[in-house]
Amino acid sequence: MQKGAQGKAGTIPVLTMRFLAVAFFTLLTCLQLIVPAWAQSGETLVFATVDRPPFAILEESGPAGFSIDLMRAIGDDLGMNIRFVAQDSFADMLEVVQSGTVDGAIANISITASRETIMDFSQPIFESGIQILMPAETGTLARVGGLLTREILTAILVAMGLLFGGGMIMWVFERHHQTYFDRPAKDALFPSFWWALNLVVNGGFEERMPQSRPGRFFAVLLVISSLFVVSVFVATITAAVTVEVLHDSVDSINDLDGRNVGSVEGSTSARFLDTRDIRFRAYTTPQDMLAAFQQGTIDSAVFDGPILAYFVRNEARNSARLIERVYRPENYGIALPTGSALREAIDQSLLKLREDGTYDTLLEKWFGATFRR
Known part of the structure; x- marks a missing residue:
């Protein structure tokens, strides 16, 4: 009986070791799964x-x-x-x-x-947001050049033609009546033009008042008609200047209406423009959009500010600028x-x-x- 009891007691450590071994390997397996x-x-x-x-x-x-x-x-x-x-x-x-x-x-x-x-x-x-890319602000000479539109050039040429024509008509009426117009036709072009210009701008030369009846009648007609001509000319110039100023003045997203705007299809910027009902050209990649901007196909781009800022600093140099205001802040x-x-x-x-x-x-x-x- 004593011997049997000792044998039974000896099996307990063996079972314990087996249990610990199984538990250890089970734990390792669980850790590998976890x-x-x-x-x-x-x-x-x-x-x-x-x-x-x-x-x-x-x-x-x-x-x-x-x-x-x-x-x-x-x-x-x-x-x-x-x-x-x-x-x-x-x-x-x-x-x-x-x-x-x-x-x-x-x-x-x-x-x-x-x-x-x-x-x-x-x-x-990264903290980001939507910004607007615009062409760089132009200098004085470039602005003046930008004002010389086809409409303004046409108005200038028409005005010059009317002054030359009016002056030469007055030369025909007055060449035998006063010494100022008493010169050959080839030599009368500029003096006649100068007389007509002063008549329109200053009201005429008092010392060179027309002497002939046709000349006086034409001079009065020229002064009256010049009021309308000058008004139209000034209105044309003013409208062109106003349009140019408004075109360059973009301070907010609302100023983009009517401009050639570009963005990237499927982007948060494109969805932002859609919610504002602003029409834009959708490009597949930012690179395509920025290439179109450089080529002048679009005159403004709306996209992630950091990417536009990188473009301005490293590629556009002095040809583009970034509107400081950030729209719809977002996180990457x-x-x-x-x-x-x-x-x-x-x-x-x-x-x-x-x-x-x-x-x-x-x-x-x-x-x-x-x-x-």
């Missing part, structure tokens, strides 16, 4: 992007830009490798995120309520498939990068030392 695959050091995350300077710039050597550098910094913080997959369009980029084909997407992706219903977003990575975020396990880790990493100064360093690199958010 910890996502991306958390394994050295794993590669695939992120879609699209050409959107300065946030994402697709080059032969590889993608670059603020968003690209930021995503790489997040990957370094998480111990992950990041591989970028370029998409042909912004819509294609969002589609591969929605379908879960990629781990996420990054560029200048606005966080909107409609997009939030089909995908998840990280914390905001990293797009993720719905329910992505990456979201929390990315948010934590973003907070770290803001706190340790990495985020500000990237801002200064891509937007200048004076840029701060």
Whole structure:
């Protein structure tokens, strides 16, 4: 009996060890299920992007830009490798995120309520807004040149013709009656024109009053008709100047009505213009829109302010300007498939990068030392 009791007692440690071993392996299995695959050091995350300077710039050597550098910094913080997959369009980029084909997407992706219903977003990575791109303000000479429209040039030529014609008619009437007009026709062109011009502007030469009856009658007719001619001429010039001033004066989105406006199809800027009932030309990419702006096809562009500012600073130089007012402030975020396990880790990493100064360093690199958010 004593021996049997000892044998039974000896089996207890064996059962305990087996139980602990099973529990340990079960725990490891559960941890593997709980910890996502991306958390394994050295794993590669695939992120879609699209050409959107300065946030994402697709080059032969590889993608670059603020968003690209930021995503790489997040990957370094998480111990992950990041591989970028370029998409042909912004819509294609969002589609591969929605379908879960990629781990996420990054560029200048606005966080909107409609997009939030089909995908998840990280914390905001950039504060943006819609702005207006306009041609640079012209100098005095350029403004004067801009006033010489076909209508004004026509009015000037008609006025010159009337003065020359009226002066020569007076020469015909007065050439035998006063010495001022007593000269050959070829020599009378300018003196006759000058006489008619002074008659219209100053009321005539008192010392050179017409002596013949036809000359006096014509002079009175010329003075009376000149009142109407001058009024029409001044009205034409005034209207042209007013139109030119109004054309250059764009202080708000409402001033775009009637202008050749461009935007990017499917963008938040395009939807913003639609809500304001402002007609515009929709372009497939920002590059197409900005090329049309440089070619003069459109005279204003409405799109994301940071992208327009980058264009003004690096490509347009002195040929374009950006209206300071920002419409519909919005945030950019990293797009993720719905329910992505990456979201929390990315948010934590973003907070770290803001706190340790990495985020500000990237801002200064891509937007200048004076840029701060």
